[in-house]
Amino acid sequence: SGENPAHAIKVSGTPENCEKAIAAMQALVPREETFELDHRMHGFLIGKGGERSRELQAKYGVRINFPAASTKKDSIRLVGLSDQLAAAVAGLQGMMPELESMLAKNFKLEVEVDPKHHRQLIGPGGAVVNKLREDFNVQLDFPRQRDKRKNIVVITGLEADASRCRDEIKSRTAEWDSYVTEQVDIHPGIHRRIIGAKGAGIKKLQSEHSVRVDFPKDSKKPATLKVTGAPANVENAIEE
Numbered sequence: 001s002g003e004n005p006a007h008a009i010k011v012s013g014t015p016e017n018c019e020k021a022i023a024a025m026q027a028l029v030p031r032e033e034t035f036e037l038d039h040r041m042h043g044f045l046i047g048k049g050g051e052r053s054r055e056l057q058a059k060y061g062v063r064i065n066f067p068a069a070s071t072k073k074d075s076i077r078l079v080g081l082s083d084q085l086a087a088a089v090a091g092l093q094g095m096m097p098e099l100e101s102m103l104a105k106n107f108k109l110e111v112e113v114d115p116k117h118h119r120q121l122i123g124p125g126g127a128v129v130n131k132l133r134e135d136f137n138v139q140l141d142f143p144r145q146r147d148k149r150k151n152i153v154v155i156t157g158l159e160a161d162a163s164r165c166r167d168e169i170k171s172r173t174a175e176w177d178s179y180v181t182e183q184v185d186i187h188p189g190i191h192r193r194i195i196g197a198k199g200a201g202i203k204k205l206q207s208e209h210s211v212r213v214d215f216p217k218d219s220k221k222p223a224t225l226k227v228t229g230a231p232a233n234v235e236n237a238i239e240e
Helices: 017-024 039-045 050-062 082-105 115-122 124-136 159-177 188-195 197-209 229-240
Strands: 031-035 063-065 076-078 105-113 139-141 152-157 178-186 212-216 224-229
Touching: 031 139, 039 224, 050 063, 050 082, 050 105, 050 212, 063 212, 076 082, 082 105, 105 159, 115 124, 115 159, 124 139, 139 229, 178 229, 188 197, 197 212, 197 229, 224 229
Parallel strands: none
Antiparallel strands: 031 076, 063 076, 105 152, 139 152, 178 224, 212 224
16 A cells, blocks of 8 residues: 555765755645634635635645535635745735635625515615614625515624614514504695695604605595694694
8 A cells, every 4th residue: 555656766975965855856746734723714715705714825835625605614725835824824814804805804604684664774875774883883785676584683793883783673663563644634735735845844753753644645635634743743733
């Protein structure tokens, strides 16, 4: 079970020179080395379309092998010459603070939000969701058309920020769930006065009382307005 003599190289000379020659030849033989790396960081090292991993491989002259994502293996394999491997390992170790920071900022938290509230949570022109992103320094992703879980909103950011944003969302949706809608009949001729110039009147009413006023779309009920909000706010808005 020994080595194949056909693959052996014979070195002749003084013992010291032979050792140096053998060491020099071994340095020219590629070898593998395992680098411990949290599987959640692999994507950061790969980069978009593999761009970052290609840059690292070119920089250090090594090949970086990533395990299949499904294995969730917390290591990668480096293949190269000894000097190149040493440089690559040192370089990766130097990147760890950056990778750890990226991992911390990519903490993901799921929160259940009834799809009926998604439009309110997004707001006109995305105003509400953009404010949440700014206030809590997080990313908010709503389910797409093809997603099976239509009630899941994903919050991405630092864990503490994501948790605070989740609490804010839950507080708002709980409030919205308590809302009521009341109908009030007002002569259609008065509607324009309520709306005001360029909608200033209705905006003021809705803002002051924290309600939403919907004007009739049903031609059979041209006088009926719908007022939605917290019970006390709806009552006050209707009285006004």
